[in-house]
Amino acid sequence: MSAPVRGRSTRVRPASNRRQKSAEYRARRRVIVRRRLVALLTLLSVVGLTYCVFFTPLLGVHQVDVRGSVVLTDDEVRDAAAIEPGSPLVRLDLIGIHDRVAALPRVAAVEVERQLPGTVRLLITERVPVGSVKLPDGFHLVDSTGKDYAVLPTAAPGVPELVLAAPSSADPATRAVVGVVNELPEKLRPDVVQVSATSGADVKVTLTGNRVVKWGSADETPRKAAVLMVMLTRPGLAFDVSAPDLPTVS
CATH class of the missing domain: 3.10.20.310 (membrane protein fhac)
Structure with a gap:
């Protein structure tokens, strides 16, 4: 008998294993493609939305x-x-x-x-007017900052007349007059007819009944107003509260 021939053994993979690995590979590819497609669609959506918001x-x-x-x-x-x-x-x-x-x-x-x-x-x-200034071209409205912001053909109702050479927030006389008007007590406001000044230290307030108040500067306006309210209970036409510690009435 002849001896059996020894050769290298070859292991053949079953066809089912090859098919399984091929299916897994295709599945992984589909996942990768799907992820890339989602990323691309997301990017295009962001770009499209940005364009619509900013440029349309x-x-x-x-x-x-x-x-x-x-x-x-x-x-x-x-x-x-x-x-x-x-x-x-x-x-x-x-x-x-x-x-x-x-x-x-x-x-x-x-x-x-x-x-x-x-x-x-x-x-x-x-802006709300605190007074109006009569000038050749009409009545100039002045607000609480001293700004001249509008011109009316007639006097503004409900606000006192301000007598000023040239109303301006940079003008010392304007600042003094507006400073006084801004701090007058509500109880006194209806009696105020006119407020005038030629500088920052010579404010004069005219009240109903031809009563005139020498106010001085806008400093201590609340205190001066409190003193004046007491003095108005006395008879007189001229009141001086420029020095509130030494007020006079005549």
């Missing part, structure tokens, strides 16, 4: 809401704000809008707010 009217200005105006009309405020319809809300220059509206003489303060999806709200505080 999708979230643009569709309404300018004005609140707080009294004498000014809403359209006057909107014209000053100069906000283009459809302008992307997130790209608005809020400081520029604020400054343009604040430049209106009657505006004392303004707040600018964005409100999604497409509204800009302007909150206006108008």
